[in-house]
């Protein structure tokens with residue numbers, strides 16, 4: 001059984017494979033009827049124990065465009081509220097016959113734990129502070145598309161904000177650096193992990209120092225729901241020091257692009273309306289989210305027939 005649980009587990013070859021498969025899915029999505037029979041008869045369940053807009057809807061759309069059957073599990077209306085354990089929940093759904101679980105949970109490691117309890121494929125749609133591999137695939141694909149480069153050697157990707165609580169940052173550090181980028185983390189010390197010395201990154205506490213050498217500016221949300229205590233003295237001061245406003249946008253090189261995984265907190269990390277930025281990729285990230293997740297589901301579930309299936313997808 002194949003899984004997609006982290007960028008490290010995927011590796012560079014896997015990253016390349018999924019990014020190139022995404023090109024086929026982009027082509028499918030351009031058709032008048034963006035639907036192919038590739039995963040007919042397969043069942044995919046989304047198991048979200050945490051809120052989501054983009055990730056959940058794009059996985060569900062991706063599954064439907066590949067003609068898979070979908071089930072949606074909402075924790076708030078499930079028997080979890082009657083005290084059913086995660087293991088019993090997973091085993092119960094498995095008994096109904098599912099091929100993949102798309103899992104989001106507030107605890108690190110849950111996708112690995114669940115794969116002990118089911119024979120289905122597991123896709124990590126976000127586990128705690130740890131990993132969000134499909135977001136990193138989306139972001140690498142989007143940068144490739146925007147800059148017309150397959151490799152990111154010589155590019156500086158600056159990730160700004162709440163790195164400490166960010167699974168997006170952890171997956172993106174791994175993915176962007178696999179493709180050759182130099183990654184710089186910018187945050188106050190309280191929003192950095194205690195020790196990043198083994199991460200393939202540079203660190204700065206001052207956004208204004210790194211803007212002029214940034215090619216990709218990646219803004220993160222303050223993830224207050226993941227904070228046990230308040231990590232910034234006050235929001236206004238955070239916004240003044242680390243928020244993207246018009247003056248900071250002007251300090252970026254003309255070719256630099258701006259990204260955000262969403263959801264944005266306007267007035268905190270985004271002080272400028274991104275629609276006035278000439279090089280915002282935020283809408284491209286969302287649009288590519290569907291194609292990337294189609295590639296992921298296809299790669300995991302199309303199985304033995306996958307090369308003939310790909311002909312169907314590509315024709």
Ligand code: NCD
Pocket residue numbers: 054055126132135167168220221223261262263
């Ligand atoms: C992120 C998440 O949930 O990890 N959102 C997303 O999936 N696009 C980032 C966040 O919550 O800030």
